[in-house]
Amino acid sequence: MIITGEGPANDDIRYLEEGARRRGHLPCVVPWNELSVALDSRGPRLCSDGVPLEADGIIHQMSTDALGGLVVLGAVGEDVPHLNSVDAVLRSADKFATHVRLVAHGVPTPATAFCPNDRELRLFAREYGYPVVLKQPDGARGAEVTLAREEDELLAKAASIRERGIPLLVQRFVAEAAGRNHRVIVVGGKFVAAVEQTGGRPGDFRSNGPGDVCRPVALTEEEVSVAERAARASGLDLMSADLLRGADGPVILETNSFPAFGGFEHVDLCAPVLDLIERKVRENTSLALSGAASPEEILAAAEGDEPLAAST
Ligand SMILES: Nc1ncnc2c1ncn2[C@@H]1O[C@H](COP(=O)(O)OP(=O)(O)O)[C@@H](O)[C@H]1O
Numbered sequence: 001m002i003i004t005g006e007g008p009a010n011d012d013i014r015y016l017e018e019g020a021r022r023r024g025h026l027p028c029v030v031p032w033n034e035l036s037v038a039l040d041s042r043g044p045r046l047c048s049d050g051v052p053l054e055a056d057g058i059i060h061q062m063s064t065d066a067l068g069g070l071v072v073l074g075a076v077g078e079d080v081p082h083l084n085s086v087d088a089v090l091r092s093a094d095k096f097a098t099h100v101r102l103v104a105h106g107v108p109t110p111a112t113a114f115c116p117n118d119r120e121l122r123l124f125a126r127e128y129g130y131p132v133v134l135k136q137p138d139g140a141r142g143a144e145v146t147l148a149r150e151e152d153e154l155l156a157k158a159a160s161i162r163e164r165g166i167p168l169l170v171q172r173f174v175a176e177a178a179g180r181n182h183r184v185i186v187v188g189g190k191f192v193a194a195v196e197q198t199g200g201r202p203g204d205f206r207s208n209g210p211g212d213v214c215r216p217v218a219l220t221e222e223e224v225s226v227a228e229r230a231a232r233a234s235g236l237d238l239m240s241a242d243l244l245r246g247a248d249g250p251v252i253l254e255t256n257s258f259p260a261f262g263g264f265e266h267v268d269l270c271a272p273v274l275d276l277i278e279r280k281v282r283e284n285t286s287l288a289l290s291g292a293a294s295p296e297e298i299l300a301a302a303e304g305d306e307p308l309a310a311s312t
């Protein structure tokens with residue numbers, strides 16, 4: 001099993017590595033930029049530092065900052081089961097693409113418009129009613145998520161963000177939730193845990209960013225169901241959703257791939273993640289043995305390779 005992420009292994013990767021070891025796997029932790037892949041009619045072959053890697057499954061923590069790593073993942077495709085497909089990762093990196101999926105799946109989410117110019121910004125902001133939230137499709141940690149209380153402020157803030165050539169989203173403000181967000185982890189379509197996140201910046205409507213605090217929280221049945229539906233809509237195996245408690249019930253703000261585990265120390269996140277990758281590996285193996293490729297073909301494909309890490 002390969003566990004890969006951006007840069008040197010962080011606490012989350014080490015946590016999964018230890019968990020995998022305890023279950024008898026031989027996890028191989030490799031930064032994405034040290035992974036190479038060769039692809040021919042025998043299928044994909046992974047390699048790191050000149051050594052072939054025999055991988056039955058991949059857990060990765062890659063986002064769009066690791067485009068090269070996502071290319072490798074795309075190349076192994078369904079041959080090596082992994083948690084979070086490239087498609088799902090790319091979609092979740094874009095808040096509007098996510099919004100499109102949430103709406104298509106009937107998941108409650110604040111009204112949002114993608115606006116290339118000021119005319120539409122003004123139009124939709126008036127429709128939603130001030131204050132409105134202005135954000136970038138690809139921001140993170142609350143950066144460039146801002147509140148506009150009236151039109152002049154909206155246009156001034158939009159101009160300053162546009163100076164950097166960034167498209168903008170205008171969104172209905174969920175005032176009831178100001179400063180509080182629920183980070184909800186769903187693995188394999190099933191709710192695992194939630195924390196309430198409150199901002200470290202007094203008076204700020206954003207719950208994340210420097211100094212934010214997370215504490216365990218219980219969700220209602222409806223909230224669990226909304227989060228699980230968001231996971232289905234996003235297509236993410238391993239997801240965290242931002243859920244706000246609105247006046248008319250829960251709404252999903254966005255979905256994130258490979259959630260940072262910080263704040264969830266009270267929960268065993270390893271078990272559901274490993275259960276899921278093990279299940280995918282089993283399903284993949286039985287598919288291969290049921291005719292997609294014969295065992296001889298699989299052995300032939302591996303011939304000449306010296307596996308560095310084998311698993312299960
Ligand atoms: N429409 C909104 N209504 C209320 N609060 C919001 C809204 N949009 C964002 N926020 C607040 O700002 C934070 C950051 O916004 P979010 O869209 O999740 O971007 P990021 O990718 O930076 O996390 C959220 O966690 C939430 O606290």
Ligand SMILES: [Mg+2]
Pocket residue numbers: 141208242254
């Ligand atoms: Mg967020």
